[in-house]
Amino acid sequence: MMLRGPPDLDDDLDPWPAMENRASILAYRMIGEFDDFFLQPEWKEAIAQARLSVCIAEAQETSDALEKAVNLGLITEVADPDCPGGIAYDFQMIDFGALLAGVLALKMLLLHMLCDIMQLMGSPEEFRYKERARVSHQVCMFAPYLRRQGPIASLLYMSPFFLAFKANPEQLERDYIIDFIIWVDSYRQRLPPSRSGVEELVPKTVNGMTGRVHFDEIPWPKLSR
Structure with a gap:
Protein backbone atom coordinates (compact mmCIF):
# COMPACT_ATOMS: atom_id res chain seq x y z
CA MET A 1 0.00 0.00 0.00
CA MET A 2 2.84 2.37 0.82
CA LEU A 3 4.39 1.71 -2.60
CA ARG A 4 1.09 2.41 -4.37
CA GLY A 5 0.82 5.80 -2.73
CA PRO A 6 -2.25 7.63 -1.39
CA PRO A 7 -5.65 6.39 -2.60
CA ASP A 8 -7.14 7.71 -5.80
CA LEU A 9 -10.07 9.87 -4.72
CA ASP A 10 -11.61 9.60 -8.19
CA ASP A 11 -11.96 5.85 -7.67
CA ASP A 12 -14.95 4.95 -5.49
CA LEU A 13 -13.29 1.75 -4.24
CA ASP A 14 -9.65 2.76 -3.85
CA PRO A 15 -10.00 4.73 -0.57
CA TRP A 16 -11.68 1.85 1.28
CA PRO A 17 -8.62 -0.43 1.73
CA ALA A 18 -6.61 2.54 3.00
CA MET A 19 -9.23 3.48 5.58
CA GLU A 20 -9.66 -0.12 6.72
CA ASN A 21 -5.92 -0.70 7.01
CA ARG A 22 -5.51 2.52 8.95
CA ALA A 23 -7.21 0.92 11.94
CA SER A 24 -4.89 -2.09 11.77
CA ILE A 25 -1.81 0.08 11.59
CA LEU A 26 -2.94 2.15 14.56
CA ALA A 27 -3.32 -1.06 16.56
CA TYR A 28 0.14 -2.22 15.46
CA ARG A 29 1.69 1.05 16.58
CA MET A 30 0.67 0.21 20.13
CA ILE A 31 3.10 -2.73 20.22
CA GLY A 32 5.86 -1.65 17.89
CA GLU A 33 7.57 1.29 16.25
CA PHE A 34 7.76 1.84 12.51
CA ASP A 35 7.52 4.57 9.93
CA ASP A 36 3.80 5.32 9.79
CA PHE A 37 3.34 6.56 6.24
CA PHE A 38 -0.25 7.51 7.05
CA LEU A 39 1.16 10.50 8.93
CA GLN A 40 2.72 11.94 5.79
CA PRO A 41 0.89 15.10 4.65
CA GLU A 42 -0.26 13.66 1.32
CA TRP A 43 -1.67 10.58 3.04
CA LYS A 44 -3.37 12.54 5.82
CA GLU A 45 -5.06 14.82 3.31
CA ALA A 46 -6.16 11.94 1.09
CA ILE A 47 -7.60 9.94 3.99
CA ALA A 48 -9.43 12.99 5.36
CA GLN A 49 -11.00 13.69 1.97
CA ALA A 50 -11.83 10.03 1.49
CA ARG A 51 -13.62 9.89 4.84
CA LEU A 52 -15.65 12.96 3.92
CA SER A 53 -16.55 11.43 0.56
CA VAL A 54 -17.68 8.23 2.26
CA CYS A 55 -19.82 10.20 4.71
CA ILE A 56 -21.43 12.11 1.86
CA ALA A 57 -22.09 8.86 -0.02
CA GLU A 58 -23.69 7.30 3.05
CA ALA A 59 -25.79 10.41 3.56
CA GLN A 60 -26.96 10.16 -0.04
CA GLU A 61 -27.94 6.52 0.43
CA THR A 62 -29.93 7.42 3.53
CA SER A 63 -31.54 10.32 1.70
CA ASP A 64 -32.59 7.93 -1.07
CA ALA A 65 -34.26 5.70 1.52
CA LEU A 66 -36.03 8.74 2.94
CA GLU A 67 -37.24 9.77 -0.50
CA LYS A 68 -38.68 6.30 -1.05
CA ALA A 69 -40.52 6.52 2.27
CA VAL A 70 -42.00 9.87 1.22
CA ASN A 71 -43.05 8.52 -2.18
CA LEU A 72 -44.77 5.57 -0.49
CA GLY A 73 -46.70 7.89 1.80
CA LEU A 74 -44.95 6.63 4.92
CA ILE A 75 -43.74 10.16 5.64
CA THR A 76 -46.21 12.94 4.91
CA GLU A 77 -46.48 16.70 5.29
CA VAL A 78 -49.45 18.03 7.25
CA ALA A 79 -50.70 21.48 8.18
CA ASP A 80 -49.55 22.70 11.59
CA PRO A 81 -50.16 26.36 12.45
CA ASP A 82 -47.74 26.25 15.39
CA CYS A 83 -44.81 25.07 13.29
CA PRO A 84 -42.71 27.69 11.45
CA GLY A 85 -43.93 27.69 7.87
CA GLY A 86 -47.21 26.05 8.87
CA ILE A 87 -46.20 22.57 7.67
CA ALA A 88 -44.96 19.62 9.74
CA TYR A 89 -43.93 16.02 9.14
CA ASP A 90 -46.10 13.08 10.11
CA PHE A 91 -45.15 9.40 10.09
CA GLN A 92 -46.94 6.09 9.79
CA MET A 93 -44.46 4.60 12.27
CA ILE A 94 -41.88 6.01 14.66
CA ASP A 95 -39.25 4.04 12.74
CA PHE A 96 -39.65 6.44 9.85
CA GLY A 97 -39.26 9.32 12.26
CA ALA A 98 -35.99 7.77 13.38
CA LEU A 99 -34.94 7.50 9.74
CA LEU A 100 -35.66 11.17 9.18
CA ALA A 101 -33.83 12.16 12.36
CA GLY A 102 -30.77 10.24 11.22
CA VAL A 103 -30.83 11.84 7.78
CA LEU A 104 -31.24 15.35 9.16
CA ALA A 105 -28.54 14.90 11.81
CA LEU A 106 -26.05 13.53 9.29
CA LYS A 107 -26.81 16.25 6.76
CA MET A 108 -26.52 18.97 9.38
CA LEU A 109 -23.27 17.55 10.70
CA LEU A 110 -21.68 17.41 7.26
CA LEU A 111 -22.92 20.87 6.31
CA HIS A 112 -21.57 22.34 9.55
CA MET A 113 -18.18 20.79 8.85
CA LEU A 114 -18.16 21.95 5.22
CA CYS A 115 -19.13 25.49 6.19
CA ASP A 116 -16.44 25.57 8.89
CA ILE A 117 -13.82 24.35 6.43
CA MET A 118 -14.85 26.90 3.80
CA GLN A 119 -14.74 29.66 6.38
CA LEU A 120 -11.23 28.65 7.44
CA MET A 121 -10.13 28.55 3.81
CA GLY A 122 -11.67 31.94 3.13
CA SER A 123 -13.83 30.60 0.32
CA PRO A 124 -17.45 30.55 1.55
CA GLU A 125 -20.03 29.08 -0.80
CA GLU A 126 -23.38 30.75 -0.25
CA PHE A 127 -25.42 27.78 -1.40
CA ARG A 128 -23.92 25.63 1.38
CA TYR A 129 -25.21 28.04 4.01
CA LYS A 130 -28.62 28.17 2.33
CA GLU A 131 -28.76 24.37 2.24
CA ARG A 132 -27.84 24.24 5.91
CA ALA A 133 -30.66 26.66 6.72
CA ARG A 134 -33.08 24.61 4.61
CA VAL A 135 -32.23 21.40 6.46
CA SER A 136 -32.57 23.28 9.74
CA HIS A 137 -36.12 24.20 8.73
CA GLN A 138 -36.83 20.51 8.09
CA VAL A 139 -35.75 19.80 11.66
CA CYS A 140 -38.43 22.23 12.86
CA MET A 141 -40.99 20.25 10.86
CA PHE A 142 -40.05 17.15 12.86
CA ALA A 143 -40.79 18.73 16.27
CA PRO A 144 -44.63 18.55 16.30
CA TYR A 145 -44.57 14.79 15.81
CA LEU A 146 -42.07 14.35 18.63
CA ARG A 147 -44.16 16.51 20.94
CA ARG A 148 -46.99 14.04 20.49
CA GLN A 149 -44.64 11.24 21.55
CA GLY A 150 -43.63 13.02 24.76
CA PRO A 151 -40.31 14.32 26.12
CA ILE A 152 -38.95 10.91 27.12
CA ALA A 153 -39.28 9.47 23.61
CA SER A 154 -37.94 12.70 22.13
CA LEU A 155 -34.67 12.45 24.06
CA LEU A 156 -33.34 10.08 21.41
CA TYR A 157 -33.71 12.70 18.68
CA MET A 158 -32.04 15.75 20.15
CA SER A 159 -28.91 15.84 17.98
CA PRO A 160 -30.53 17.35 14.86
CA PHE A 161 -32.15 20.08 16.97
CA PHE A 162 -28.85 21.08 18.54
CA LEU A 163 -27.26 21.18 15.09
CA ALA A 164 -30.21 23.06 13.61
CA PHE A 165 -30.16 25.81 16.22
CA LYS A 166 -26.64 26.87 15.34
CA ALA A 167 -27.35 26.69 11.61
CA ASN A 168 -30.64 28.57 11.49
CA PRO A 169 -30.50 32.28 10.61
CA GLU A 170 -34.21 32.86 11.31
CA GLN A 171 -34.90 34.06 14.85
CA LEU A 172 -38.43 32.63 14.79
CA GLU A 173 -37.13 29.15 14.05
CA ARG A 174 -34.26 29.51 16.52
CA ASP A 175 -36.77 30.34 19.25
CA TYR A 176 -38.93 27.41 18.16
CA ILE A 177 -35.98 25.02 18.37
CA ILE A 178 -34.90 26.28 21.80
CA ASP A 179 -38.49 25.96 23.05
CA PHE A 180 -38.49 22.36 21.90
CA ILE A 181 -35.10 21.56 23.45
CA ILE A 182 -36.20 23.03 26.80
CA TRP A 183 -39.46 21.08 26.63
CA VAL A 184 -37.61 17.81 26.04
CA ASP A 185 -35.24 18.61 28.91
CA SER A 186 -38.20 19.09 31.26
CA TYR A 187 -37.93 15.39 32.07
CA ARG A 188 -34.21 15.03 32.82
CA GLN A 189 -33.46 18.69 33.59
CA ARG A 190 -29.92 18.25 32.34
CA LEU A 191 -29.55 21.64 30.67
CA PRO A 192 -28.98 25.02 32.33
CA PRO A 193 -32.06 26.34 34.15
CA THR A 205 -22.07 21.39 22.11
CA VAL A 206 -22.32 21.54 18.32
CA ASN A 207 -18.67 22.62 18.19
CA GLY A 208 -17.87 19.44 20.09
CA MET A 209 -19.97 17.35 17.72
CA THR A 210 -18.14 18.75 14.69
CA GLY A 211 -14.69 18.44 16.27
CA ARG A 212 -13.97 22.14 16.67
CA VAL A 213 -13.47 21.71 20.42
CA HIS A 214 -13.03 18.76 22.75
CA PHE A 215 -16.13 17.75 24.66
CA ASP A 216 -14.21 18.16 27.91
CA GLU A 217 -14.07 21.89 27.17
CA ILE A 218 -17.87 22.21 27.07
CA PRO A 219 -19.23 23.45 30.43
CA TRP A 220 -22.16 21.05 30.82
CA PRO A 221 -23.94 21.53 34.15
CA LYS A 222 -23.95 18.85 36.79
CA LEU A 223 -26.79 16.34 36.89
CA SER A 224 -28.47 18.05 39.84
CA ARG A 225 -29.39 21.71 39.74
Whole structure:
Protein backbone atom coordinates (compact mmCIF):
# COMPACT_ATOMS: atom_id res chain seq x y z
CA MET A 1 0.00 0.00 0.00
CA MET A 2 2.84 2.37 0.82
CA LEU A 3 4.39 1.71 -2.60
CA ARG A 4 1.09 2.41 -4.37
CA GLY A 5 0.82 5.80 -2.73
CA PRO A 6 -2.25 7.63 -1.39
CA PRO A 7 -5.65 6.39 -2.60
CA ASP A 8 -7.14 7.71 -5.80
CA LEU A 9 -10.07 9.87 -4.72
CA ASP A 10 -11.61 9.60 -8.19
CA ASP A 11 -11.96 5.85 -7.67
CA ASP A 12 -14.95 4.95 -5.49
CA LEU A 13 -13.29 1.75 -4.24
CA ASP A 14 -9.65 2.76 -3.85
CA PRO A 15 -10.00 4.73 -0.57
CA TRP A 16 -11.68 1.85 1.28
CA PRO A 17 -8.62 -0.43 1.73
CA ALA A 18 -6.61 2.54 3.00
CA MET A 19 -9.23 3.48 5.58
CA GLU A 20 -9.66 -0.12 6.72
CA ASN A 21 -5.92 -0.70 7.01
CA ARG A 22 -5.51 2.52 8.95
CA ALA A 23 -7.21 0.92 11.94
CA SER A 24 -4.89 -2.09 11.77
CA ILE A 25 -1.81 0.08 11.59
CA LEU A 26 -2.94 2.15 14.56
CA ALA A 27 -3.32 -1.06 16.56
CA TYR A 28 0.14 -2.22 15.46
CA ARG A 29 1.69 1.05 16.58
CA MET A 30 0.67 0.21 20.13
CA ILE A 31 3.10 -2.73 20.22
CA GLY A 32 5.86 -1.65 17.89
CA GLU A 33 7.57 1.29 16.25
CA PHE A 34 7.76 1.84 12.51
CA ASP A 35 7.52 4.57 9.93
CA ASP A 36 3.80 5.32 9.79
CA PHE A 37 3.34 6.56 6.24
CA PHE A 38 -0.25 7.51 7.05
CA LEU A 39 1.16 10.50 8.93
CA GLN A 40 2.72 11.94 5.79
CA PRO A 41 0.89 15.10 4.65
CA GLU A 42 -0.26 13.66 1.32
CA TRP A 43 -1.67 10.58 3.04
CA LYS A 44 -3.37 12.54 5.82
CA GLU A 45 -5.06 14.82 3.31
CA ALA A 46 -6.16 11.94 1.09
CA ILE A 47 -7.60 9.94 3.99
CA ALA A 48 -9.43 12.99 5.36
CA GLN A 49 -11.00 13.69 1.97
CA ALA A 50 -11.83 10.03 1.49
CA ARG A 51 -13.62 9.89 4.84
CA LEU A 52 -15.65 12.96 3.92
CA SER A 53 -16.55 11.43 0.56
CA VAL A 54 -17.68 8.23 2.26
CA CYS A 55 -19.82 10.20 4.71
CA ILE A 56 -21.43 12.11 1.86
CA ALA A 57 -22.09 8.86 -0.02
CA GLU A 58 -23.69 7.30 3.05
CA ALA A 59 -25.79 10.41 3.56
CA GLN A 60 -26.96 10.16 -0.04
CA GLU A 61 -27.94 6.52 0.43
CA THR A 62 -29.93 7.42 3.53
CA SER A 63 -31.54 10.32 1.70
CA ASP A 64 -32.59 7.93 -1.07
CA ALA A 65 -34.26 5.70 1.52
CA LEU A 66 -36.03 8.74 2.94
CA GLU A 67 -37.24 9.77 -0.50
CA LYS A 68 -38.68 6.30 -1.05
CA ALA A 69 -40.52 6.52 2.27
CA VAL A 70 -42.00 9.87 1.22
CA ASN A 71 -43.05 8.52 -2.18
CA LEU A 72 -44.77 5.57 -0.49
CA GLY A 73 -46.70 7.89 1.80
CA LEU A 74 -44.95 6.63 4.92
CA ILE A 75 -43.74 10.16 5.64
CA THR A 76 -46.21 12.94 4.91
CA GLU A 77 -46.48 16.70 5.29
CA VAL A 78 -49.45 18.03 7.25
CA ALA A 79 -50.70 21.48 8.18
CA ASP A 80 -49.55 22.70 11.59
CA PRO A 81 -50.16 26.36 12.45
CA ASP A 82 -47.74 26.25 15.39
CA CYS A 83 -44.81 25.07 13.29
CA PRO A 84 -42.71 27.69 11.45
CA GLY A 85 -43.93 27.69 7.87
CA GLY A 86 -47.21 26.05 8.87
CA ILE A 87 -46.20 22.57 7.67
CA ALA A 88 -44.96 19.62 9.74
CA TYR A 89 -43.93 16.02 9.14
CA ASP A 90 -46.10 13.08 10.11
CA PHE A 91 -45.15 9.40 10.09
CA GLN A 92 -46.94 6.09 9.79
CA MET A 93 -44.46 4.60 12.27
CA ILE A 94 -41.88 6.01 14.66
CA ASP A 95 -39.25 4.04 12.74
CA PHE A 96 -39.65 6.44 9.85
CA GLY A 97 -39.26 9.32 12.26
CA ALA A 98 -35.99 7.77 13.38
CA LEU A 99 -34.94 7.50 9.74
CA LEU A 100 -35.66 11.17 9.18
CA ALA A 101 -33.83 12.16 12.36
CA GLY A 102 -30.77 10.24 11.22
CA VAL A 103 -30.83 11.84 7.78
CA LEU A 104 -31.24 15.35 9.16
CA ALA A 105 -28.54 14.90 11.81
CA LEU A 106 -26.05 13.53 9.29
CA LYS A 107 -26.81 16.25 6.76
CA MET A 108 -26.52 18.97 9.38
CA LEU A 109 -23.27 17.55 10.70
CA LEU A 110 -21.68 17.41 7.26
CA LEU A 111 -22.92 20.87 6.31
CA HIS A 112 -21.57 22.34 9.55
CA MET A 113 -18.18 20.79 8.85
CA LEU A 114 -18.16 21.95 5.22
CA CYS A 115 -19.13 25.49 6.19
CA ASP A 116 -16.44 25.57 8.89
CA ILE A 117 -13.82 24.35 6.43
CA MET A 118 -14.85 26.90 3.80
CA GLN A 119 -14.74 29.66 6.38
CA LEU A 120 -11.23 28.65 7.44
CA MET A 121 -10.13 28.55 3.81
CA GLY A 122 -11.67 31.94 3.13
CA SER A 123 -13.83 30.60 0.32
CA PRO A 124 -17.45 30.55 1.55
CA GLU A 125 -20.03 29.08 -0.80
CA GLU A 126 -23.38 30.75 -0.25
CA PHE A 127 -25.42 27.78 -1.40
CA ARG A 128 -23.92 25.63 1.38
CA TYR A 129 -25.21 28.04 4.01
CA LYS A 130 -28.62 28.17 2.33
CA GLU A 131 -28.76 24.37 2.24
CA ARG A 132 -27.84 24.24 5.91
CA ALA A 133 -30.66 26.66 6.72
CA ARG A 134 -33.08 24.61 4.61
CA VAL A 135 -32.23 21.40 6.46
CA SER A 136 -32.57 23.28 9.74
CA HIS A 137 -36.12 24.20 8.73
CA GLN A 138 -36.83 20.51 8.09
CA VAL A 139 -35.75 19.80 11.66
CA CYS A 140 -38.43 22.23 12.86
CA MET A 141 -40.99 20.25 10.86
CA PHE A 142 -40.05 17.15 12.86
CA ALA A 143 -40.79 18.73 16.27
CA PRO A 144 -44.63 18.55 16.30
CA TYR A 145 -44.57 14.79 15.81
CA LEU A 146 -42.07 14.35 18.63
CA ARG A 147 -44.16 16.51 20.94
CA ARG A 148 -46.99 14.04 20.49
CA GLN A 149 -44.64 11.24 21.55
CA GLY A 150 -43.63 13.02 24.76
CA PRO A 151 -40.31 14.32 26.12
CA ILE A 152 -38.95 10.91 27.12
CA ALA A 153 -39.28 9.47 23.61
CA SER A 154 -37.94 12.70 22.13
CA LEU A 155 -34.67 12.45 24.06
CA LEU A 156 -33.34 10.08 21.41
CA TYR A 157 -33.71 12.70 18.68
CA MET A 158 -32.04 15.75 20.15
CA SER A 159 -28.91 15.84 17.98
CA PRO A 160 -30.53 17.35 14.86
CA PHE A 161 -32.15 20.08 16.97
CA PHE A 162 -28.85 21.08 18.54
CA LEU A 163 -27.26 21.18 15.09
CA ALA A 164 -30.21 23.06 13.61
CA PHE A 165 -30.16 25.81 16.22
CA LYS A 166 -26.64 26.87 15.34
CA ALA A 167 -27.35 26.69 11.61
CA ASN A 168 -30.64 28.57 11.49
CA PRO A 169 -30.50 32.28 10.61
CA GLU A 170 -34.21 32.86 11.31
CA GLN A 171 -34.90 34.06 14.85
CA LEU A 172 -38.43 32.63 14.79
CA GLU A 173 -37.13 29.15 14.05
CA ARG A 174 -34.26 29.51 16.52
CA ASP A 175 -36.77 30.34 19.25
CA TYR A 176 -38.93 27.41 18.16
CA ILE A 177 -35.98 25.02 18.37
CA ILE A 178 -34.90 26.28 21.80
CA ASP A 179 -38.49 25.96 23.05
CA PHE A 180 -38.49 22.36 21.90
CA ILE A 181 -35.10 21.56 23.45
CA ILE A 182 -36.20 23.03 26.80
CA TRP A 183 -39.46 21.08 26.63
CA VAL A 184 -37.61 17.81 26.04
CA ASP A 185 -35.24 18.61 28.91
CA SER A 186 -38.20 19.09 31.26
CA TYR A 187 -37.93 15.39 32.07
CA ARG A 188 -34.21 15.03 32.82
CA GLN A 189 -33.46 18.69 33.59
CA ARG A 190 -29.92 18.25 32.34
CA LEU A 191 -29.55 21.64 30.67
CA PRO A 192 -28.98 25.02 32.33
CA PRO A 193 -32.06 26.34 34.15
CA SER A 194 -32.17 29.60 32.18
CA ARG A 195 -33.11 30.00 28.53
CA SER A 196 -30.02 32.11 27.89
CA GLY A 197 -27.90 29.35 29.39
CA VAL A 198 -29.38 26.81 26.99
CA GLU A 199 -28.84 29.16 24.04
CA GLU A 200 -25.19 29.49 25.05
CA LEU A 201 -24.61 25.79 25.65
CA VAL A 202 -26.16 24.42 22.46
CA PRO A 203 -23.68 26.01 19.97
CA LYS A 204 -20.76 24.94 22.17
CA THR A 205 -22.07 21.39 22.11
CA VAL A 206 -22.32 21.54 18.32
CA ASN A 207 -18.67 22.62 18.19
CA GLY A 208 -17.87 19.44 20.09
CA MET A 209 -19.97 17.35 17.72
CA THR A 210 -18.14 18.75 14.69
CA GLY A 211 -14.69 18.44 16.27
CA ARG A 212 -13.97 22.14 16.67
CA VAL A 213 -13.47 21.71 20.42
CA HIS A 214 -13.03 18.76 22.75
CA PHE A 215 -16.13 17.75 24.66
CA ASP A 216 -14.21 18.16 27.91
CA GLU A 217 -14.07 21.89 27.17
CA ILE A 218 -17.87 22.21 27.07
CA PRO A 219 -19.23 23.45 30.43
CA TRP A 220 -22.16 21.05 30.82
CA PRO A 221 -23.94 21.53 34.15
CA LYS A 222 -23.95 18.85 36.79
CA LEU A 223 -26.79 16.34 36.89
CA SER A 224 -28.47 18.05 39.84
CA ARG A 225 -29.39 21.71 39.74
